[in-house]
Amino acid sequence: MDPRKIQLPREIYTGPGVIEDTGRICRDLRFEGRAMVVTGPRTLQIAGEAAIESLQAEGFEVDQVTVDDATMASVRNVQDGLDGVSVVLGVGGGKVIDVAKMSATLEGLHFISVPTAASHDGIASPRASIRNGEGTASLEASSPIGVIADTEIISRAPFRLLASGCADIISNYTAIMDWKLAHRLLNERYSESAAALSLMTAKMIIKSADAIKEGLEESARLAVKSLISSGIAISIAGSSRPASGSEHKFSHALDMIAPKPALHGEQCGVGTIMMMHLHGGDWQFIRDALARINAPTTAAELGIDPEYIIEALTMAHTIRKERYTILGDRGLTREAAERLAKITEVI
Numbered sequence: 161m162d163p164r165k166i167q168l169p170r171e172i173y174t175g176p177g178v179i180e181d182t183g184r185i186c187r188d189l190r191f192e193g194r195a196m197v198v199t200g201p202r203t204l205q206i207a208g209e210a211a212i213e214s215l216q217a218e219g220f221e222v223d224q225v226t227v228d229d230a231t232m233a234s235v236r237n238v239q240d241g242l243d244g245v246s247v248v249l250g251v252g253g254g255k256v257i258d259v260a261k262m263s264a265t266l267e268g269l270h271f272i273s274v275p276t277a278a279s280h281d282g283i284a285s286p287r288a289s290i291r292n293g294e295g296t297a298s299l300e301a302s303s304p305i306g307v308i309a310d311t312e313i314i315s316r317a318p319f320r321l322l323a324s325g326c327a328d329i330i331s332n333y334t335a336i337m338d339w340k341l342a343h344r345l346l347n348e349r350y351s352e353s354a355a356a357l358s359l360m361t362a363k364m365i366i367k368s369a370d371a372i373k374e375g376l377e378e379s380a381r382l383a384v385k386s387l388i389s390s391g392i393a394i395s396i397a398g399s400s401r402p403a404s405g406s407e408h409k410f411s412h413a414l415d416m417i418a419p420k421p422a423l424h425g426e427q428c429g430v431g432t433i434m435m436m437h438l439h440g441g442d443w444q445f446i447r448d449a450l451a452r453i454n455a456p457t458t459a460a461e462l463g464i465d466p467e468y469i470i471e472a473l474t475m476a477h478t479i480r481k482e483r484y485t486i487l488g489d490r491g492l493t494r495e496a497a498e499r500l501a502k503i504t505e506v507i
């Protein structure tokens with residue numbers, strides 16, 4: 161990654177029904193010929209078909225691939241179908257967007273992000289979180305050239321996804337604390353502007369917590385804009401540092417060991433409560449903010465057995481060792497992990 165380069169999306173469309181303009185937007189961006197639409201099994205019907213119809217109405221030939229996990233195998237599967245394609249669209253949740261973004265990047269193609277849920281801040285970011293044997297790698301990717309966020313579709317998504325996206329933003333609090341720590345201890349490159357944008361976005365979402373309601377287009381719009389803003393902080397930093405620290409390591413560890421992990425943002429939110437306690441900060445403030453948004457604050461609400469919470473806490477430091485956080489190089493002992501989860505009432 162060239163530290164002198166900041167890549168940002170060129171055109172961002174948000175609003176009810178914008179999916180109907182997918183074809184026209186692609187034309188205006190000077191794409192033509194074949195387009196690839198990547199979706200998940202559910203999001204094909206929810207939004208993929210509407211995007212395909214709109215592209216076909218503008219004369220595009222359209223190929224479609226369904227993916228169900230964010231792995232390099234899925235990325236390669238999409239890449240295999242990209243011969244002769246002019247633009248790749250990822251229509252779905254965070255996993256679909258990451259796979260589509262990564263496959264487009266590897267083939268040197270432009271990518272358009274079409275989120276169907278406000279569940280993660282990868283909507284506009286130049287990174288792709290891809291699962292591997294050691295957890296989840298944050299890979300450098302091209303920024304989407306465009307974002308088409310249909311807030312009508314997003315507001316009809318299960319409320320849990322929206323609350324999860326807000327929790328993913330609230331986790332910026334501890335991500336920034338970890339980043340500052342690594343800057344002070346290890347002289348890691350730190351961007352004041354990226355950190356300020358990331359933190360301001362988290363503060364704003366908490367301030368607006370009471371406006372985050374199920375089924376409201378305005379709530380979807382508010383969350384989408386905040387998620388884009390958090391993604392832009394990632395762009396400015398050139399890494400996911402402003403939005404991913406020890407709380408994300410905890411979530412990635414849960415994804416590896418829990419028999420049925422919860423949503424990404426939900427896990428990160430609960431991680432933020434505990435990592436805030438480790439930082440000596442106001443963890444009750446984080447817990448109360450999550451509760452106001454109706455995001456989980458306990459293991460029971462995540463639907464994860466306390467045993468996995470403790471195990472994830474003890475192994476979180478082993479994920480992305482190069483990213484220094486409050487977990488240090490040695491992590492937590494089992495006793496310390498159990499005490500932390502109990503003190504913060506997570507278990």
Ligand SMILES: NC(=O)C1=CN([C@@H]2O[C@H](COP(=O)(O)OP(=O)(O)OC[C@H]3O[C@@H](n4cnc5c(N)ncnc54)[C@H](OP(=O)(O)O)[C@@H]3O)[C@@H](O)[C@H]2O)C=CC1
Binds near residue numbers: 254
């Ligand atoms: N690159 C980056 O910078 C970032 C990446 N991430 C990554 O994003 C992922 C998390 O994203 P998230 O969206 O929570 O998880 P998923 O992509 O797994 O989506 C969760 C579920 O929601 C479904 N879904 C999506 N939209 C709708 C809708 N409108 N109605 C009903 N169901 C819907 C999906 O359907 P289907 O089964 O069809 O897919 C899926 O089953 C993680 O892998 C995380 O690491 C997170 C933050 C930043």
Ligand SMILES: O=C(CO)COP(=O)(O)O
Binds near residue numbers: 408
């Ligand atoms: O989830 C992220 C920001 O919310 C970034 O993902 P990583 O933890 O994979 O870097």
Ligand SMILES: [Zn+2]
Binds near residue numbers: 328408424425428
């Ligand atoms: Zn995240």
